[in-house]
Amino acid sequence: MAKLLCLGDSIMWGVTGFDAAHPRANPTIPYKIGQLIGAQTDNRAVSATSVNDGGQSMVDLLPTVNLADYDYILLGYGANDWGLNRETLDALKAGLEIFSSMYTASGSTAYVLADLMIESFINNATSLDSPNKIGVTQNQVMDTFKDWATEHGYYCYDWRQNPIVTPQNYKTRLGDGCLHPDFDTQMEMATRLADYIKSTDKGSHSHPQPTQPTGPQPTDSPIINPTSPTEPEQPTQPTQPPVKLIDSIKLDRLSDLFGIGTNVSTGVDRVIAKLNELYKTLETVMGTEHQVVQKTLTMPGDELSRPVRNYVLLSFQHLQSAINDLIRVCNGNWIVDPVSGDPTPMLELERVDRLATDHYYQDTVNANWQMIEGAINKEIKYLNQVLKGE
Structure with missing residues (x-):
């Protein structure tokens, strides 16, 4: 044949x-x-x-x-x-x-x-x-x-x-x-x-016997049209294991100002872990350069103080920069909105720099967590579509 x-x-x-x-x-x-x-x-x-x-x-x-x-x-x-x-x-x-x-x-x-x-x-x-x-x-x-x-x-x-x-x-x-x-x-x-x-087709090409394959041989699995029962059966390929998709990220919101240091430190750890998971997947699937995001700041505690305020401010600045680096890599590899083809916009977080640790301060922190979740989960959605071959 x-x-x-x-x-x-x-x-x-x-x-x-x-x-x-x-x-x-x-x-x-x-x-x-x-x-x-x-x-x-x-x-x-x-x-x-x-x-x-x-x-x-x-x-x-x-x-x-x-x-x-x-x-x-x-x-x-x-x-x-x-x-x-x-x-x-x-x-x-x-x-x-x-x-x-x-x-x-x-x-x-x-x-x-x-x-x-x-x-x-x-x-x-x-x-x-x-x-x-x-x-x-x-x-x-x-x-x-x-x-x-x-x-x-x-x-x-x-x-x-x-x-x-x-x-x-x-x-x-x-x-x-x-x-x-x-x-x-x-x-x-x-x-x-x-x-x-x-x-x-002028039929000038030969019909050689297949030689031993020199590499992996992925083929389509023939599917028989159920409305055509007289169609001869075709051999099918073994079922492939399901693709392992990337789980979305969920970040804790700040519910108590006296736990802000712990809240931010935990959030930073989760974001960095997820970014490194995404970079590893991109390296495997798209052949991107090896990249690892490092934690750069140490939490000074939960006491409402200027060191804590500076830690929170710098932590969000670091996360914004790290997430935007990931977005640039995804955009550069066309992991973008599949409908519009538009690149993913850069993340712009609110500056958490007020000295007064009041409800406005708390709301700003939580708004940033929401924007971070949204930005990362958008890239996860696009990358999962690639993993599924879509």
Whole structure:
């Protein structure tokens, strides 16, 4: 049986949106294409990745596969290459050339299809010519893919010629309203791509026997449509263990002014522990630099005094700085609002610097705890979506 390899991002992985109403596509685009063209599918797509930047990019994954083992290769990138605001066109071209070099070196004769990105509405884009933060437009990304495919004799599907997602329909076509096609749209995309493959495949590629895999082999689990009982059963993959998500943080509020030192010290410990947990997860998932937040101040006690007042003031300043450092790392790795694509704003706490330790002082302390909770839990929510592959 012919084999289809897919290297791509979250759309090819099957993200259809960011809530319970939009689970992973079942089947995914690559698996549906495989069904339609009669090929066994090996889907290596990874959410939040790109051609030559970020965790498990195409360049990272290429050494784990033998391209000569496949009859069809589908490349589904572009959205993150533009949306992450950091991959230059030169870097994109370099990554694509690495694929071509490895394709040639492997002796592969597989049919290669570059599936250009559909129009995205993140980064406040209003058209395909809207630049991202480094001045690159979606049109430029698409043209880079198209020129590369033409130069190397690969096939290319350009959605601009007959768009399936447009500025007029994207709010109903995209499950999250900005980036990921809903399930019905993904199935339309798969059908179009399969029809294109069948109409352009000249059958000149070989059908080699698969060699021993050189790396991990993640594949889609075939799902049988319950409304089609006559469809032959397909082998399924072993059930994967559930993803361990990050628990939200809950901070104690100050209920007694005479316990303010203990309240702040306990809160600082919990925040630092949670920040370090998040940094560890980011390092594992996104390949960020190793970072550890340290406690810098010693509690002088609970007595209402100037040393305690200064301890409280400096503690909140330290937490604000540490949390904003985390927010910058998350924004830089596109762990942001999945609907708007907007980066998370910096945290601005109230200054707890009044000498009078009255109810206003207590309310300010508690307001800061609430803002800290909200900022950290927002990043936890976004990161958990990445952990779930959304």
